[in-house]
Amino acid sequence: MVVALKQEETQSLAENTVNLAMKKGADEAEVFVYQGITSEIVIKRGQISRSARIIDQGLGIRAIVNKAVGFSYTNTLRGKTAIKEVVLKTLTFARASKPDEEWRDLPTKKPFASVEGTYDKDIVELPSEDLVKTASMMLDAAEKTDKRAFPIEGGAGASYLSMAIANSNGVEGFDHGTIVECSLATIAREGGEVTPVCFEFNAERSYNIDPEWVGREAARLAVSALKAKKTETKNTSVIFTPVALQQLLYFTLINAVKADHVQRGQSAFKGRIGEKVASENVTICDDGLLKGGLRTWRFDGEGVPQQKTPVIERGILRNFIYDNYTAKREGKNSTGNASRAGYVSTPKVEATNFRFTPGRKTPEELLGEVKEGLLVYYLQGAHSSNPASGDFSVVATPAWKIKNGEIAYATKGTMLAGNVFSVLKNVSALANNERKIGQLVSPWIRVEDVKVVGR
Amino acid sequence: MKDILAKAVKTAAQEFGAEYAEVRAQRLFKTMLTLKDGRVEAAKQGIENGAALRVLVNGAWGFASVGTLDAGALTKYILDACKMAEAASSKLKTPIKLVETTAVEDKVFLKPKKDPSKISIEDKINTTSALNDTVLGYDERVKSCTIDYLDLAGTNYFMNNEGAYIEQEKLYVWSRVTATAKEAGVFTFSREEVGSTAGYEVFDVETPEIVGERTAKRAVEQLKAKPTKGGVFPVVIGPNVVGVFVHEAFGHLAEADLTLSGSVLADKLGKTIASDIVTFYDDGTIEGAFGSFRYDDEGVTTQKTVLVKDGVVVGLMHNRETAQKFNAKPTGNARAEDFRFEPIIRMRNTFMEPKDHSFEELVEDVKFGYYLKSFRGGQANLDGTFQVGIQEAYEIVKGELGAPARDVSISGNTLETLLKVDAVGKDFELWPGRCGKGQTAFICDGGPHIKVREVLVGGGA
Structure with a gap:
């Protein structure tokens, strides 16, 4: 994956936009910049047949004028005029909105706790071929478990997320993290009987998932759902x-x-x-x-x-x-x-x-x-x-x-x-x-x- | 825009050698409001520009979504999609092919009577506030009211390497109101939705007063509702619930991707699955309806598709990939929520065709059963089991409507239930809604009142 927005860039975008909103007349302002990059290898009807890369980034502005809240977002981050326009629109919306007497103020700065096990460089650098391999291992494991099981959909995916926040009370922060996951939805068929969809998955923040277990378990569940009987009340x-x-x-x-x-x-x-x-x-x-x-x-x-x-x-x-x-x-x-x-x-x-x-x-x-x-x-x-x-x-x-x-x-x-x-x-x-x-x-x-x- | 799209398509098809390439670019503007008990949580708006790039390489799909319309970025990411598709194709057993279709060149402009983008945010706050005031002012037992409002306007630009180029304006107006009521430790909950592709004029028909009263009245009436008896009973089902049944319990099974995945309809094409008075359509052509559009997100013209005719399954809902598998024509059901998503098979306006019974005739021979008027939610599984939760129901006692019943839900097997449809009413209503299948689609569903001779009713405790 190519991380498009670097930490410094995201943070300064957040801070500069807060400053701009204040300069244009907000009583308070807050900016949240988000970036999500996801790569997926997708299984449909028993085979790996799809891939996807989704790159989504943008910023959301909350501006408060006379206790009324306006909010705008845009996914166009390049170019000063684009951001300025969004800031102005947010203020217009805040001014048009109704004051909320219960509104106090935005949060003030408090030290962030440290977190563990939320970011794994191996996931950021994971080549598509490795996701193909993960999906393939899962599929093979399901097929080996029982012939009556049919994997209808699933896949393997890796995501990188980053976020920066800044507000006019001095809050500023950046965090980023990763998620890797694989999942398989399986049905079993025998005679005229079709089981309900049986689903297994494994999602982790570090590159430590067990696709073979997911495949085996999804197939085992589906097969054991065969020969279903009605129950009494x-x-x-x-x-x-x-x-x-x-x-x-x-x-x-x-x-x-x-x-x-x-x-x-x-x-x-x-x-x-x-x-x-x-x-x-x-x-x-x-x-x-x-x-x-x-x-x-x-x-x-x-x-x-x-x-x-x-x-x-x-x-x-x-x-x-x-x-x-x-x-x-x-x-x-x-x-x-x-x-x-x-x-x-x-x-x-x-x-x-x-x-x-x-x-x-x-x-x-x-x-x-x-x-x-x-x-x-x-x-x-x-x-x-x-x-x-x-x-x-x-x-x-x-x-x-x-x-x-x-x-x-x-x-x-x-x-x-x-x-x-x-x-x-x-x-x-x-x-x-x-x-x-x-x-x-x-x-x-x-x-x-x-x-x-x-x- | 056309040149930017053409460059990306050409890069994939000619330089990389993709069998198929398409670009779907969008410019979208949204206005949103959330009101909680009359408090405007925030007046919100959003700007989204982006492109979805999709290619077929060695029979495998590659897809990339980027939040830009920059020509350089589109070219770069369509190549990325090609390379990912190539990697994915390494394990392919059956290559994907697309059915042939007419390459359309067209521009679709909308002419709303009231264009939401020309209506001020103050007006929208006034409309939603009036709705809130109607709900909270209806009865002191109504304790809370939440209103969400959304309007979306924009343009889709579609091009593929087969010569299609479509510019299509998009317009949606939607609102949802929920109310809770409480009395003597009993909580009730009520929801209504408004949705249109025509324009802001939908609020001239579904006025804040009408929608607000419908929502609040239900929440209050449900306070005195009886607990539901669990068991198998005859039911009369209203258009709103018939719609969700047709959509959830039957419709999803007839989405050809799910049929191929082994839904219980897999071997039922051409076979009788319902009483001969049952006919279902999925129709993208109803003007102004929430699920209508001219071209789908593969550039295929929308249509009125008959799914069940007189009890026999006669058609499925297709995209170009499934139509090829079934040797059928594409039906224009490929839809993507926005450029972040791949188009998949989705319903449009799905409904049951009315027949000849009056409501009184449907109810008159029921000794004890339930009248299911409005749904809370529904869900189905590929094996044909369904569940529909009901937010407004009444007992039917000796042929007449009785007391309201609380938290009713019905479940069973879709095909078994369809064979038990005894009578179909002559009225007709279509209701707007949203459907989730990994991404959201705006839809309608509906039909007439019907009678089902037995269904499993699950009650509260």
Whole structure:
């Protein structure tokens, strides 16, 4: 990969643009410069047939005039007139907008924490041929595992990201990092039966992924989803894998601990700090500094140092997560949870690495203790949960019936119904097989007394 | 612009020897607003200029996206795409080929009655604020209201090495409003979307008052809703939910790339999969609809594609690659969110054709069941399982609409469910939405009211 914008260039672009905005009449200004370069080798229908290189860079400006916020972005960074025009437009928008009486000010400078395992030069310098090799190893491993498995899509990718921030309160910073990943979605076919899509992946910040495991596991899952049977309706134990948990929690629990949701009365956790909201087996931290975490950075989207924030400790709700705006409304400090979608968006409250403290049991032990239950890898329709109440009604697919501590058979058409906050209270054990998926870091988690709707 | 594109295309095709080369350049302007409980979080705008460069080398695709329209950069990165394609082709078993298509030369200009780029940001803030005031002013139990607004204007420039050159203006106006209500520990949630490719005049029909009341009323009515009984019941499904069912549960399976990946429709072309009263279309030609356009992102003219006719699968949605595989004609379904993405097969305006029943006739013989009026979200898997979450539903008791039901969702197997469609209504509505398939596409879906004799209803706890 060719890194187009160097550190000094990015930082001075951010600082100069802040100065320009102030000169043109902003009360406060903040500039975020982002660069993302991604190389991908793509598998479609059993073969490597595509490649892609995406180079995206730009800057976003937030300018405040009389407590009203204007924001503009552009991906044209060359040429002084282009930037000047964007600055002027931002100010026009701020002046046209409505003042926000709750607005205090932009963050002030605080020392950034140091982070580990977020940048790997080997990923930046990775030739396309190595990505072809990674994808190919994964594909071969899937094919060798079982003839009935058919890899429908997947691939290998490497990314370099960099960001610089500056604001008129003296905040300035630069950080960069890498991500490498491979993934494979597989189905299995036998007779007239087609399994649901079974998906495996491995994403890391350092060049240390295991494509053969991903390929083998995606194929194994798909084949074991064959000969699916319908289940009956009853309350049983359910073991959620991290992918299923991520789907279940993304719109519900994670939203419920965001300060903006709490302040606006959209969270079931409002006014409940210090109360027991989950089983004592549950301890969750939002850890923006997790070593090698997929969302670990020195600072957040507003230049506030990322940090480790206890959210739930042994079942007790301890903290919500804040950005600058929501924190200042309560006279608190931001927890470094302002997130941006590159340069195109204003910051919003988002979890960093939302980590369940893992347990000591192996996944086999977790399974072995279940007399009757369900092992759920993936949920369909989790985004249609009620985000305010936490009520969900979702399809578990693929999912396997557990009987007397062993996987008995794959299930089909099985729904899970309940409330995510009741689920948290019924967590009976966590395994030791922690994984990173998006913002969630979690092992397998076993929950008792979940309503399984069959037919 | 034409010269810049031509130079890049020529570099790939003639100098490198790519079998196919295309450049898709874009200039885009966006205006965005987010209002939270009436507070304008920020008045936002964006400028994006960029190009997507795509080549076929030794039967493998190479793609590069760059945020510039500089001739030198485009030439450099199309060569980069060629080299990456060459690397990727080393493991290729079946080379990719494209179906032949007419090389179109055309310029498409839009004539909105109200061009959003000529409407001031103050006006847009006033419209969204009026929407907010309607929602929060509807009832004191409405606790929060979030509004997102987006308008996008710009031009696409498309050229390939087969002689196509298309300049096409783009225009989208979109807004989403969500409201929550709370009473006695019960939380409810309601969402509405507005979307158009016609212009800002969409707010003359979907006025802030109409959309705001629809959103708030639902959130409040759901407060007194009954928990849903889980089990298998007859249902009457409204156009908004029929649309999402046609899109999610059936439509994705009929996207030819997913059909090839082994969707349950793989061996169903020409076969009956639904009752004979079921006909589905995917139509890119409906004027002003959110999923309409003249040419797709491979330069193919859009069309009205019939997918299911009287219960029989008669067509799929194609790009040039899948059309070649199926020995079919391309249908104009290749769409890319913007220059950062490769065009892939996407739906446009997907709907079920109306028939002859009135709403009363659909409901009258249902002893106990549900009326599903508005959806919250939906999802499907290649094996044909689907799930659709419902944000507004009512019980049907002895042929009449009863109490509202909370957090209903339906699921099942698409093909089994389509065979259980007993009756199709004579009304018709089309609703705007957004669809995710690794990238976002603006779409519509819809249809009439229908009756399904049994479906698995999942209730709350």
